[in-house]
Each structure stands twice: as C-alpha cells, then as structure tokens.
Amino acid sequence: MTTIRLTVNGEQHEAEAEPRMLLSDFLRGPLGLTGTHVGCEHGVCGACTILLDGASVRSCLCLAVQADGCTVETVEALGTPAALSPLQEAFRAHHALQCGFCTPGMLMTATDMLRNHPLTTEEEVREALSGNLCRCTGYQHIVDAVMAVARTRA
Amino acid sequence: MNAEMRPKHVGSRVPRREDPRLLTGEGRFVADLMGPGTLHLAIRRSEHGHARIMRIGTEAAAAMPGVVAVVTASGLAGALQPVHATSRMPRYQATATRALAEGKLRYVGEPVAAVLATSRYLAEDAAEMIEVEAEPLPELSDPEAAALPDAPVLNPGTSSNILVERVFGRGAVEEVLMGAAVRVGGRFRFRRKAPVAIEPRACLAEVEKGSGRLTLHSSTQVPGILRDALSEALDLPGHLIRVVAPDVGGGFGGKASLYPEELLVCALARRFRKTIGWIADRLEDLVSTSHGFDEIVDAELGLDADGGLAALTAEILGDVGAGSIYPWTAALEPVQVASFLPGPYRLPAYRGSVRAVATSKAPTGPYRGVGRPIAAFVMERLMDMAAARLGLDPVEIRRRNLIRPEEFPYKIGSGIVWDRSGFHESLEAACKAGGYAALREEQAKLRAEGRKVGVGIACYAELTGIGSRISAAPGMPINTGTETARIELDSTGAVTARFGVASHGQGLETTLAQVIADELGARLQDIHIVQGDSAAVPHGTGTYASRSAVLAGGAATLAARTLRAKVTEAAAHLLEASPGDLEAHDSRVMVAGTDRGLSFREVARAVYSEMGRFPRDARPELEASETYDPYFGTTASATHLAVVEVDPGTYGVRLLRYVVAEDCGKMINPMVVDGQVHGGVAQGIGAALLEEVVYDERSQIVTASLVDYSIPTAAEIPRMLVHHVESGPAPTLGGFRGMGEGGTIGAPAAIANALSDALGISVQELPATAERLFRATNL
Numbered sequence: 001m002t003t004i005r006l007t008v009n010g011e012q013h014e015a016e017a018e019p020r021m022l023l024s025d026f027l028r029g030p031l032g033l034t035g036t037h038v039g040c041e042h043g044v045c046g047a048c049t050i051l052l053d054g055a056s057v058r059s060c061l062c063l064a065v066q067a068d069g070c071t072v073e074t075v076e077a078l079g080t081p082a083a084l085s086p087l088q089e090a091f092r093a094h095h096a097l098q099c100g101f102c103t104p105g106m107l108m109t110a111t112d113m114l115r116n117h118p119l120t121t122e123e124e125v126r127e128a129l130s131g132n133l134c135r136c137t138g139y140q141h142i143v144d145a146v147m148a149v150a151r152t153r154a
Numbered sequence: 155m156n157a158e159m160r161p162k163h164v165g166s167r168v169p170r171r172e173d174p175r176l177l178t179g180e181g182r183f184v185a186d187l188m189g190p191g192t193l194h195l196a197i198r199r200s201e202h203g204h205a206r207i208m209r210i211g212t213e214a215a216a217a218m219p220g221v222v223a224v225v226t227a228s229g230l231a232g233a234l235q236p237v238h239a240t241s242r243m244p245r246y247q248a249t250a251t252r253a254l255a256e257g258k259l260r261y262v263g264e265p266v267a268a269v270l271a272t273s274r275y276l277a278e279d280a281a282e283m284i285e286v287e288a289e290p291l292p293e294l295s296d297p298e299a300a301a302l303p304d305a306p307v308l309n310p311g312t313s314s315n316i317l318v319e320r321v322f323g324r325g326a327v328e329e330v331l332m333g334a335a336v337r338v339g340g341r342f343r344f345r346r347k348a349p350v351a352i353e354p355r356a357c358l359a360e361v362e363k364g365s366g367r368l369t370l371h372s373s374t375q376v377p378g379i380l381r382d383a384l385s386e387a388l389d390l391p392g393h394l395i396r397v398v399a400p401d402v403g404g405g406f407g408g409k410a411s412l413y414p415e416e417l418l419v420c421a422l423a424r425r426f427r428k429t430i431g432w433i434a435d436r437l438e439d440l441v442s443t444s445h446g447f448d449e450i451v452d453a454e455l456g457l458d459a460d461g462g463l464a465a466l467t468a469e470i471l472g473d474v475g476a477g478s479i480y481p482w483t484a485a486l487e488p489v490q491v492a493s494f495l496p497g498p499y500r501l502p503a504y505r506g507s508v509r510a511v512a513t514s515k516a517p518t519g520p521y522r523g524v525g526r527p528i529a530a531f532v533m534e535r536l537m538d539m540a541a542a543r544l545g546l547d548p549v550e551i552r553r554r555n556l557i558r559p560e561e562f563p564y565k566i567g568s569g570i571v572w573d574r575s576g577f578h579e580s581l582e583a584a585c586k587a588g589g590y591a592a593l594r595e596e597q598a599k600l601r602a603e604g605r606k607v608g609v610g611i612a613c614y615a616e617l618t619g620i621g622s623r624i625s626a627a628p629g630m631p632i633n634t635g636t637e638t639a640r641i642e643l644d645s646t647g648a649v650t651a652r653f654g655v656a657s658h659g660q661g662l663e664t665t666l667a668q669v670i671a672d673e674l675g676a677r678l679q680d681i682h683i684v685q686g687d688s689a690a691v692p693h694g695t696g697t698y699a700s701r702s703a704v705l706a707g708g709a710a711t712l713a714a715r716t717l718r719a720k721v722t723e724a725a726a727h728l729l730e731a732s733p734g735d736l737e738a739h740d741s742r743v744m745v746a747g748t749d750r751g752l753s754f755r756e757v758a759r760a761v762y763s764e765m766g767r768f769p770r771d772a773r774p775e776l777e778a779s780e781t782y783d784p785y786f787g788t789t790a791s792a793t794h795l796a797v798v799e800v801d802p803g804t805y806g807v808r809l810l811r812y813v814v815a816e817d818c819g820k821m822i823n824p825m826v827v828d829g830q831v832h833g834g835v836a837q838g839i840g841a842a843l844l845e846e847v848v849y850d851e852r853s854q855i856v857t858a859s860l861v862d863y864s865i866p867t868a869a870e871i872p873r874m875l876v877h878h879v880e881s882g883p884a885p886t887l888g889g890f891r892g893m894g895e896g897g898t899i900g901a902p903a904a905i906a907n908a909l910s911d912a913l914g915i916s917v918q919e920l921p922a923t924a925e926r927l928f929r930a931t932n933l
Contacts, residue, residue, distance in 0.1 A: 020275070034186040035179015037403070039352045040436040044860035047352055074179065081174035088177040092169050095825045098833065099659030100176025101183065101353040101403025122873070130869040133860070135352050135404050136659045138832030138897075139868040 004068045008033065009077035017064040024048040026064035027074060035075040035104050039133070046132030049105035050074050056112035075104035078111070087111065087149050094145040098136035106132045110146050119150040160739055163668040163678060164888075167825040170664045171678075172401075172657075181401040184356035184373045188431045192358065193222055195419060195432040196277035198267040198284045199441065200259040203293035203514035203853025204308065207257060210267055211285030218283055220276035225268045225422065227254040233421045235387050237412060239478040243485055243629030245319045247312040249477030249512070253417040259288055260308055260476040261514050262855050263441030265414045270422060270430065293853035297450065297473035297511045308512045309477050317474060317484040318510040322492050322568040325503025330465035334456025338539040343919040344528045344902075346448035346473070346847040347840075348857075349521050350865050351658075353403020354439040357416050358431035359423035369396045370420055375405040376696030378654050379481055379632070381688035383412050384420055392688075399686035399696075402658035406837065407520030408443045409658065410698040412480040440858045445847055446521025448473040449491055449528045455536040461544050461551045465503035466567070468495055468532070472510045472518075479519040482627040484510040487518060489628040490525025496566040497533045498577045498615035498791055499555040504567025514853040520627075520698060522837055523898040530614040531920060534903035538610075539916060548611050548907065549590060552581055556613065559881070572615055575789040575891075576817035576881030581613060583815035584793035587877045593797065593811075606800040607810070608912025612903035613793045618892025619704025620787035626699040634698075635783055637705035638691040639713040641670065642777035643721060645762035647741065647755030649674065649681045651710060654694015655702040656686040660830070660894065662702055665822045669707050669888065673714035674721075675738030676754065691779075700790070700892025703822060708782035708887035716778035724774040725757050728767065788884045790891040792816035794835070794900035798908040805924035805931075807843055807909065809872040814900065816876070819884035819891035827893060831876045834897020840866045841898065842905035846921050 001016045008031060015030040022041070027033045027050070039047030041060045048059040051073035079085035084092065087110060097103045106129065113119060113128040125143050134142060175181050188194070212224040236250040255266050267284050271277035294300040294308055300315045308315055331337060357372040368390070374380060377397035384395050402409065415432050423430045434442070453468040472488025479486075485508075492506030541551040557564045562574040576583075584590075593609055600607045620626050622635030641651040651670055655662055667681040674681075684690045685706075718738050725743035726733040729752065737746050744751030752760075760767040761774050768774065797811040814831055821827045844864050848857045857863040884891045906917040915930045 018275070025274075028185075033179070034183075037183070037353070038185065038433075039354070039403075040860050042436060042859055042861070045352055045436075075177075076179050079178060081178050081180055084174060084177060091177055092173040095170070095829050097173060097176055098661065098829055099351070099353070099402065099404040100172065100181050101351075101401075103176055104179050107177070126868040126871075130867040133352060133865060133867060135350055135406065135837070135865065136833045137829055138834075138836035138874065139871050140832045140874060141829060143868060 008072045021064045023062035023064045024059035047105040049108045090145040090148045094141045096142040096145040102134045163671040170661045183401045185433050192429045192431045193270045194274040194277045196269045196281040197265045198281045200264040202259045204291040205259045205288035209287040215280040215283040218280040220272040221280045222270040227256040239480040239483045241483045241629035247317050249309045251480045253414045294513045295853045301511045315512040321507045323505035324567045327465045327503045327505040330503045331456040334464045335459040336457045339454030342451040342532045344449045349406040349408030351404030354434035356433040359419040360429040371398045374399045375410040377688045378694035397688040399656040405658040406522045411519045437858045444519025451532045463501045468506045470508045474510045475515040475517040479517045486627045487525045491528045493568045494526045494529040523895045526899040530903040534612040538907050572789045574882050575791040576879040579879045580793040580815040583877050584795045588795040588813040606912045608908040610796045610904045610908025612900045615791040617787045618700040618790045621784035637709045638781045639709035640779040641713045647758040652684040652690035653706050654691045655706045656696040661826050669710045670714045677741045680741045700894040703890045712780035713778045784886050788891050794904035796904040796908040805927040812872045812874045814876045817879045818893035820889035831897045835901045838898040838901020842902040
C-alpha cells in the first residue's frame with residue numbers, strides 16, 4: 001500500500017492505495033466521490049474524465065499513485081443541485097442529458113475545452129466532444145449546450 | 155382565468171426534475187451503492203463457443219487473498235430453480251436461464267463459476283485462478299448450418315436448434331407474384347449489434363437480517379418482471395423480495411431481461427447473509443448483455459405496372475444466439491421482423507416465414523426497435539429497387555402505396571392493425587422540411603462534379619403502447635399490457651404517485667408529473683413520482699417497447715382524475731359548496747370565479763388531522779389506484795430522409811443532412827420527444843454504418859472492446875431536423891403514442907437507400923462499412 005496525498009476539488013486528501021489501483025476507483029472508493037463514472041475501463045467512453053492538474057484525462061487510464069501530489073477536479077467541483085454552474089444550467093436548459101451516466105465526463109471534457117479552445121463553430125464543438133460517448137442523446141443537445149456557453153464567453 | 159385558458163404542463167418544455175442530481179454527480183447508480191462491507195462478485199466465463207465441462211478446479215482460487223467463497227453450479231443446487239421463458243407459440247422449444255453453466259458451455263462469456271471476495275480487484279484475481287477443463291464440441295457459428303437437420307444440437311432438451319418456426323400471411327402469394335409486372339428481391343443481411351448502454355450492467359443484493367427480506371438493486375428496465383421471476387426461482391413470496399432500479403445509465407433493451415448475475419447475487423446474499431455486488435466491466439457487458447438485430451431475410455416483392463404493391467414473400471432466419479432470454483423468448487426479434495415487414499403500405503398478399511435458430515453466441519434479446527429496423531431496411535430497399543425498375547421517384551412510389559387516411563383502420567398481412575396515423579403527412583412533411591426537389595437538383599449538380607452524393611427516404615409504422623390484447627413479445631405468457639398508478643395526497647397536502655415503470659433516461663419523473671399536474675390540478679413541485687421499484691405497485695413490469703408514456707400516462711390520468719374528484723368532494727364539504735362549482739388548479743380547490751377556496755394542504759389537514767371536520771361515516775380517502783389497459787395499442791409512424799456523401803477514395807461516409815417527420819400523437823414534453831428521436835437516430839446511424847458484433851468461425855467474439863465495437867461519436871452524427879406531425883387523436887387515453895424506438899427503426903433503411911443512390915449499388919448488408927461499400931461498388 002502507498003499513501004497518496006492530493007488536492008481534490010480544493011480539499012486536501014490523504015488515503016492508502018495499492019499501486020495497481022486505478023485513479024477512477026480511488027476517487028470513487030476511498031475518497032467517496034462517486035460522481036466520476038466508470039463506463040469502459042479501457043479509455044474509450046470518457047465517462048470517467050476528470051481534470052488532472054487542469055488537463056482533461058481518463059481517470060480509468062491513470063493509476064492513483066500517479067496522482068500523488070496533483071490537483072484533481074471532478075464533477076463535484078462544478079455546482080450543487082441547488083446552485084448549478086452555468087455549464088450545468090445550459091445542459092439542463094438544452095436537455096443535454098438523458099440517463100446522466102456519461103454526463104459527468106462530458107461536463108469535465110467541456111470544461112477543459114471551454115477553458116482552452118475558442119469553440120466558435122459547431123464542427124469544433126463536435127470535435128472537442130468526440131472523445132466522450134453518449135448513447136442516449138445523439139449529441140445534438142449536448143453540442144447546443146456547449147455552444148451556448150461558448151457564445152457567452154465572447 | 156377559466157380552465158381552458160390556464161397554461162398546461164402537458165405539451166410544455168418543462169425542465170427535467172432528474173437533472174440537478176445527475177448533473178452534479180449526485181445520482182445513485184448501482185455501482186454507487188457498493189459501500190464498505192459489500193462483498194464483490196467476479197465471474198469466470200466460458201472461453202469456448204461450445205464444449206462439455208469436464209472439471210472445474212476451485213482450490214487455487216479459494217486460497218487467494220480476500221476470497222470468501224468460490225461457487226459453481228453444483229454449489230447452488232437447491233438454492234435456485236432455473237427459469238424458463240415459455241411461450242404459447244406452437245413449435246417453440248424453451249431453453250433454461252441458469253445462474254451458472256451446467257454440463258455444457260454454449261457461448262463465449264457464459265458464466266461458469268463465481269468468486270466472492272472483499273474487493274473487486276481480489277475477486278477478479280481469484281476468478282482467473284479457477285481451472286475450467288472442457289472438451290470442445292463443434293461450434294455453431296453459421297445460423298444456416300445450425301438450422302440443418304444433422305447439425306449438432308446446442309441446448310440439452312431440445313430436438314434441434316430451431317427454437318421457433320412460424321408462418322404469417324394472407325392471399326395467394328405465389329400466384330400473385332408470378333403474375334406481377336415487376337419483381338424485385340434478394341438476400342438482406344442485418345448484422346448483430348450490442349446495446350452498449352454507457353453504464354455497464356450491475357446489481358447488488360442485500361438481505362435484512364431480522365426479516366430475511368431480500369432487496370435486489372439492479373441496473374434494469376424491468377424491476378417488476380425480475381421480482382416475479384425471483385419469486386419463482388427462489389421460491390419466496392413477493393413480499394420478501396423487492397427489486398429496485400435506482401438511477402439507470404441507459405438500457406435500450408439490453409437491461410430488459412433477467413440475467414444470470416441477478417440470480418447469483420440474490421442466491422449468494424441469502425446464503426452468506428451479506429451484501430453482494432457485481433459490476434460488469436465493458437468486456438463482460440459486450441459478451442454477455444443481450445445482442446440484437448442478427449437476421450437474414452430472403453425477400454421478393456411483386457408490383458403491378460403502375461407501381462402498386464401486389465405481393466411480398468420473405469423467409470426470415472434469426473440468429474438468436476445460445477437460447478431464449480427471459481421473459482422475451484427467442485421468438486421476439488425474428489417474429490417481429492415478419493410481423494412488421496409489410497410496413498405502412500397497402501399490400502394485398504403477404505407471406506412471411508420465420509425460423510429462430512440457436513447458435514453458440516450470446517443470447518439475443520430486445521434492442522431498441524426490435525425487428526422493425528430490419529423489417530424497414532428490407533421493405534424500404536425493396537421499394538427503392540422497385541422504383542428504379544419502374545422509373546419512378548422513390549417518393550412517388552411511396553405516395554402511391556402508403557395507406558391513405560380514409561383506409562384506416564388497416565389490417566396488414568401479418569394481422570397487425572394500423573389505426574389512423576400520419577403516413578402521408580409524414581412523407582410530405584419530411585420532403586418539405588428536407589427540400590426534396592431542390593435536393594435532387596443539387597445532387598445532380600454535385601454528381602456532375604464527380605461527387606458521390608445520395609438521397610434516401612424511409613417510411614415505417616410501428617405498434618406502440620401495446621395493451622393486453624397481445625403480449626409485447628409474441629406468445630409470451632406474461633402481461634405487459636397494463637399499468638397501474640397509485641396516487642395519494644398525504645397529510646401535508648403533498649402528492650405521491652407510484653408506478654411500475656422504470657425510467658432509464660426517459661425522464662419519467664418529469665413527464666408523469668406533468669400529466670398528473672394537469673389532471674389533478676396540482677403544482678409540479680408538489681408531486682413526487684415513485685418508479686423503478688417493484689414495491690410501488692402490486693404488479694408492474696417496467697419500461698420497454700415504447701410503452702411508458704402511453705400506459706403510465708394513461709394510468710396517471712385515470713388515477714389523478716379519481717383523486718381530483720375525491721379532493722373536490724372533501725373541499726366541497728369544508729367550503730359548504732357544491733362540488734360542481736369547484737375547480738382544482740395550482741394545488742388549490744377554488745369556487746369557480748371567486749377567490750374563495752382551500753389549498754390541498756388545508757384540505758389534507760382537515761381530512762387527516764383535524765378531528766371532527768367530517769362525519770364519521772363520510773371520512774374521505776385521499777388516494778386513488780387505477781389501472782390502464784390500451785388493449786390494442788396505437789400506431790406511431792415516421793418518414794426519415796438522409797443525405798450522404800461517400801468519399802470515392804476511402805469509401806468513408808459523411809451524413810450531410812438528416813430529417814425526421816414523425817407522428818407520435820400528443821407530446822407530453824417536446825424537448826424529451828426530440829431527445830428520444832435524436833438518440834434513436836444516432837443508434838440507427840451506428841447500426842447502419844459502424845456497429846457489428848463479430849464472431850469468428852470458432853464462435854470466438856472478436857469485438858469485445860469499444861475499440862473493436864465502435865459506436866458513433868459527436869463527430870459522426872449530423873445535426874438532425876425533427877418535424878412533428880399530429881394526424882389526429884390517438885385512440886389512447888391522453889392521445890399519446892409511443893416514440894422511444896422510432897429513430898432506430900427508420901435510420902438504417904434511410905441510410906441504406908441513400909448509400910445505394912450515391913454509389914449506384916444495392917446496399918443489402920448492414921453495417922455498410924467502407925470495405926463493404928468498396929466491394930459492392932468495385933468487385
């Protein structure tokens with residue numbers, strides 16, 4: 001077992017993990033942050049996307065030990081049911097989620113993309129989201145929600 | 155404001171009540187319930203397509219760290235009865251659903267043994283140490299070979315691999331075909347799909363130590379069906395079993411059946427008196443969740459010289475995998491292909507013969523659209539092939555043959571009856587919205603530049619919201635045709651409504667509340683919807699087959715009306731007014747045209763808490779339970795229009811435009827309806843272009859990751875234009891028609907037609923991968 005110290009959503013955490021433990025399992029288990037979902041465990045679906053030192057990554061493709069000393073942001077950092085963030089509000093207004101399972105990863109990818117890319121066209125938004133699978137929505141309302149937020153930044 | 159002018163919730167784009175929790179990571183999915191102390195189950199699965207089990211060695215696994223138990227079929231003897239999906243259909247052979255394989259292995263991925271351990275990591279370590287010695291038997295990979303009389307038989311207790319055989323039809327088909335002016339036909343192949351909900355299947359069972367009461371939390375669409383099946387399998391009364399579907403991360407039919415893992419966690423939780431959970435990884439999900447759409451159809455269509463349909467004949471061979479899935483049976487998909495093949499057209503003579511053949515592959519089950527995507531693909535290709543032969547425009551041949559408004563109700567050759575639906579209206583609306591005439595001009599121009607652009611049209615009709623007249627799966631002896639709503643006003647004036655449906659993304663917590671708000675006269679925020687829980691109502695099945703808006707919406711309407719009458723009656727007594735002078739709205743009962751009235755809270759307080767307000771023998775009951783049965787169900791229909799461009803170098807396909815015009819009757823929440831159409835179309839696009847579960851000739855599955863089984867991303871899906879047509883009132887209570895599956899039904903057919911148009915070929919195998927398109931065009 002290894003002791004891992006990291007900052008998650010602005011709070012310091014310290015917990016034990018086996019060297020082989022995935023970061024996704026570490027966040028969901030020892031840290032109790034079940035908002036990060038696990039959809040494929042081989043880096044394709046993007047449901048487990050988090051921000052690691054500011055960059056969007058698949059937490060199922062990272063080991064917990066790799067996050068030692070790092071700063072992590074998960075969906076729990078964005079807003080609360082009573083006070084949704086602007087991106088979350090846009091998802092609700094545009095009906096950008098159905099079952100909600102891919103949603104946390106979709107939100108974290110969109111957060112990274114909105115922070116770092118202009119996203120001025122629909123094609124750019126679709127490209128930006130193309131690493132996250134959604135099986136419910138056909139993506140159109142997700143694209144609309146992200147474009148709406150992108151426009152408000154201008 | 156009078157009642158007619160007051161804004162209605164039904165028909166409004168009400169934001170979903172599910173969203174705040176799901177957007178913030180506060181949803182509760184099964185995997186989120188695995189707390190400390192939960193024992194994790196890992197499953198050792200068959201690596202053989204067909205083999206006899208010789209020995210299962212468990213000693214090494216049992217000695218691994220953290221392992222509590224290793225279980226095989228013999229260790230479950232007495233704890234569980236196998237479950238059989240039975241059918242009233244003649245010439246049907248039932249097969250068993252077991253928790254763990256007994257005697258034989260029938261497909262790669264079949265559960266052989268299970269490990270219980272203190273963590274998922276340790277359980278999976280130990281599962282690898284189980285030694286399965288098996289003697290290989292001839293695999294049944296090709297369904298046509300498996301159907302031959304001398305083929306090895308996969309399922310013990312069956313006399314052949316043909317699990318169902320049936321013929322539908324009417325008219326002198328051969329005679330009419332012989333006399334037809336034009337005949338078109340051929341072999342059509344729709345390849346096997348996986349539902350791929352983004353949440354893999356998962357389940358968790360716990361036993362209350364004091365009472366022995368078992369609760370199964372499962373990522374399922376059908377908690378009521380599971381409760382009833384578990385009652386039989388475990389020989390327990392229903393009050394000792396509760397099945398809860400918490401937040402469920404998509405289903406699409408893949409979570410609408412009973413699975414071995416659900417039987418296992420229940421049996422083991424009872425034996426060990428521990429909470430036991432299982433979470434599939436993606437590999438397990440791809441090899442063991444029911445597949446769908448694996449059909450071979452040999453079809454021929456005859457027409458008169460004016461392009462009028464004369465006769466259709468089809469031989470349908472369904473590759474159903476290892477056996478019948480519970481409760482739907484192996485008949486589900488192939489029989490639905492035959493049932494829906496005639497489509498929305500006037501067709502005097504039809505014969506469809508069906509065989510469902512067992513092969514050494516994962517069992518098939520319901521997948522969004524069930525049979526109808528294949529039926530629409532075949533029929534709509536035949537229509538275009540016929541149009542080309544006759545020199546007719548694809549739109550014109552459909553105009554000539556679609557059932558006209560005055561011809562409803564119309565019984566098609568398989569026996570299904572279409573009620574009034576906007577067949578023609580949808581076709582015209584799709585052409586208008588898509589700018590069909592201009593599209594053809596633009597296409598001609600682009601073609602002259604050497605670009606491979608094609609336009610495809612597809613029309614279909616389906617039966618939704620099916621009532622008790624027929625089962626949702628042909629011949630299945632369980633009732634899927636009723637839905638019960640129990641609504642109560644509690645002592646605080648709040649409303650709780652309970653249903654047997656189980657939302658897995660449809661937003662039923664919102665849409666059913668919209669229906670109740672209007673019918674009861676309550677504010678949305680005062681209404682709580684309980685669903686996805688077998689304890690909610692005495693009998694429930696779940697959410698599948700485009701049934702929930704129609705059936706639960708109907709039950710909600712009935713129960714809310716009954717409760718409204720009771721609340722009004724009680725208020726009339728308190729207000730010393732006549733019930734006829736009162737109206738309920740915004741959670742208040744008011745004397746019409748005045749500001750005199752009582753809130754629901756005040757009525758409830760008077761009824762429940764204020765002693766003496768009502769005579770002893772006239773105390774009101776502020777609750778209602780009503781069951782709705784649409785009996786036949788109702789028709790939903792649509793036209794899809796797709797524009798594609800094929801890259802002449804790579805044969806990669808780009809969708810340039812996509813239009814859906816559909817008639818789903820009255821919409822409860824147009825935003826939710828649009829979302830269902832978009833999602834369905836995206837799955838249809840995947841089915842048409844990308845998705846294929848591949849088994850090799852030894853029945854090894856070679857597409858067991860999302861790299862090899864690829865589903866569409868935002869980059870492959872075009873912007874869709876959805877146009878709603880309302881041809882007339884649906885015969886259902888509330889006027890709702892089911893629409894959860896339609897997108898997936900129309901898209902493969904429309905895209906196959908568009909690709910055929912683009913390349914001057916006949917696309918008869920889906921998915922139309924770049925390789926298949928290249929071969930069809932060049933070889």
